[in-house]
Amino acid sequence: MLIRKAKVADVPGICKLIEKYAKTGELLIRTHASICEDLLSFYVAVEDDEVIGVGSLYIYDESLSEIRSLAVSEGHMGKGVGKKISQKIVEDAEQLGIGRMISLTYQIEFFSKLGFQVIEKETIPQKVRKDCLGCPKFFACDETAMVINLN
Ligand SMILES: CC(C)(COP(=O)(O)OP(=O)(O)OC[C@H]1O[C@@H](n2cnc3c(N)ncnc32)[C@H](O)[C@@H]1OP(=O)(O)O)[C@@H](O)C(=O)NCCC(=O)NCCS
Numbered sequence: 598m599l600i601r602k603a604k605v606a607d608v609p610g611i612c613k614l615i616e617k618y619a620k621t622g623e624l625l626i627r628t629h630a631s632i633c634e635d636l637l638s639f640y641v642a643v644e645d646d647e648v649i650g651v652g653s654l655y656i657y658d659e660s661l662s663e664i665r666s667l668a669v670s671e672g673h674m675g676k677g678v679g680k681k682i683s684q685k686i687v688e689d690a691e692q693l694g695i696g697r698m699i700s701l702t703y704q705i706e707f708f709s710k711l712g713f714q715v716i717e718k719e720t721i722p723q724k725v726r727k728d729c730l731g732c733p734k735f736f737a738c739d740e741t742a743m744v745i746n747l748n
Pocket of ligand 1: 618623667668669670675676678679680681701702704710
């Protein structure tokens with residue numbers, strides 16, 4: 598298994614993986630076009646030429662970033678793939694000098710193990726403005742906001 602920056606040839610595999618978890622409400626859907634647009638921010642885990650894991654870095658401003666579109670295919674869960682992709686994304690944000698990274702998630706234990714802590718969503722208005730206002734679950738959001746301070 599190899600973790601590396603995404604290439605254009607990975608886009609269909611990335612789409613497929615994200616779509617699978619978007620259907621169950623665990624991830625926000627990403628279109629083919631939006632993945633291409635943000636491809637430089639994506640990491641993939643690849644095994645036998647197949648995309649088995651994905652994750653991306655989104656930057657709001659110099660003080661705030663987000664780990665997005667993190668997913669590992671069902672057959673490869675529990676082997677450290679999600680952790681390794683997340684660590685790459687955290688490292689990139691640190692190297693860029695960004696102050697904090699957030700995640701909005703159902704995977705509290707996974708992110709706790711990476712050093713993230715639970716916070717109130719009200720403390721991240723940038724995220725609420727970007728994604729939450731147009732979300733059908735806005736008044737009944739059951740995801741947990743988590744943050745890690747970088748550097
Ligand atoms: C969350 C997800 C990315 C984790 O990927 P993974 O490769 O299975 O996780 P890892 O094997 O790297 O796990 C790292 C650690 O977290 C723990 N962990 C992972 N998923 C967990 C879960 N659902 N509940 C409790 N602990 C979990 C592991 O046991 C491991 O602990 P350890 O370091 O003490 O051994 C994967 O389950 C997934 O794709 N889920 C569906 C999409 C999703 O929810 N993405 C997150 C959106 S914010």
